[in-house]
Amino acid sequence: MRPGRAAGAGAGLGALTGLLGVGGGFLVVPALVAVLAFEMRAATGTSLLVIAANSLAALATRGSTTTGLDWGVIAPFTGAAVLGAWDGKRLASRLSGSRLRQAFAVVLLAVAAGMLVDVVVRR
Incomplete structure (x- = not known):
């Protein structure tokens, strides 16, 4: 490195x-x-x-x-994110490195497609 x-x-x-x-x-x-x-x-x-x-x-x-932060939104969002991170770690331990890369690529493409649709619709 x-x-x-x-x-x-x-x-x-x-x-x-x-x-x-x-x-x-x-x-x-x-x-x-x-x-x-x-x-x-x-x-x-x-x-x-x-x-x-x-x-x-x-x-x-x-x-x-x-x-002016809305802690009624922030607290449950944060709590759910922590629980989701634990579940994600558990799922990741069951997948190989290549499968994790593939899953990551699919998520990136889905986000990119969603952003593209959003931009086109907002025009």
Whole structure:
């Protein structure tokens, strides 16, 4: 692993996240697998740590804008997301690395198709 390559990939991901307003696993996992040659299982775990660090940094810089948050939505959403993450880990342990990559590719294509339909419909 070369730190310069990792820093370059991180800077590129940060720029895309800032520009597009998306990031997380949709960008981190492919970068870790394709650019840094991570195995799929290691990439998913590493991406979660990167996402957590980015989220904490964003929360710290935007702390003053947290007034008026609807905790009635945030709390159940967060709780359900945690439970879903546990279920996802359990399912991932049953799949091979190649199957995980295939599933990830299908999800990415579905999201891309949904975004394309949204853009076309909104025109």
